[in-house]
Amino acid sequence: MxxxxxxxxxxxxxxxxxxxxxxxxxxxxxxxxxxxxxxxxxxxxxxxxxxxxxxxxxxxxxxxxxxxxxxxxxxxxxxxxxxxxxxxxxxxxxxHRLGLGLVRPGAGGPLIDQAALNPLELAAVADHDEAARPRARARAWARKAALVRALGHSDLQEPSGIALATTDDEPGVACVVRTAPEIGSQWRGIRVHDLDVGDGLVAAVAVLP
Structure with missing residues (x-):
């Protein structure tokens, strides 16, 4: 089929x-x-x-x-x-080189947060009310996973050193607001799109410059 x-x-x-x-x-x-x-x-x-x-x-x-x-x-x-x-x-x-992130809200735990998410991203998740927090956390995780897959085999050791955030100018598209040396100068052109895949999952697509 x-x-x-x-x-x-x-x-x-x-x-x-x-x-x-x-x-x-x-x-x-x-x-x-x-x-x-x-x-x-x-x-x-x-x-x-x-x-x-x-x-x-x-x-x-x-x-x-x-x-x-x-x-x-x-x-x-x-x-x-x-x-x-x-x-x-x-x-x-x-x-552009692409990468996907696909996450189930509620998956993972504190160890995943420490390894994958920057303090700026964790603070943004904490700003949501308790009911919305699992999905916001999954969104942050999906964005970071998409970026790591787009970068591919690299020297990046600590994804939590990078922070992604959306702006009022383009809701649903995150940019790098805190970078790591391994990414080099391309960080300014990286875009990570939130992708609608239904209520049960959260997805994101990273697009490298």
Missing amino acids: EALPEAQLSRLGDDGAAAAVLADRRVPPVQVLRELIAHEADVPAEDVELAFACAECGARHGRPEIDYPSTPSGAGWFGDVLHLDGTTVAVAGSH
Whole structure:
């Protein structure tokens, strides 16, 4: 069965990427990503070539690399896919390196907070009332996870050293407000989009410059 006709499709503002959300346990997550890339690149889904081994260390971690297709200019495509609680989220685009975060509110605990979230992010979570706090915390965690996956194999040791926050100018899109040396000068152009995947989960897509 084809996955994309049943998926919820959206675009990430002006960042040139598309996202697909599918709540169907029968469809393999990699199929959703293949079909999304095929749709965006106008190629057959069976021709899409994905590599899941890290180019740096050979391990299967983080987002996949897209070996085919390429753009007319010869540049590559970028994408990511995650699956949680029966929901698959995929993202693809040809302009920027991408990463996904997908989190269930209430998951994790204090150790995750200490490792992943900056004190500025924890303070923003604490500003919510008690009922809204689990979802706000999951949103902060999803954004940070998306950024780490977009960065890929790197020397970043402490994600909690980085802080992400939204602005009044663009609600639903977080930027880096406190950076780490491992990110370098690109931090000013990093954008992390909140993605609607329904009430049960929280998702975010990081877009590198």
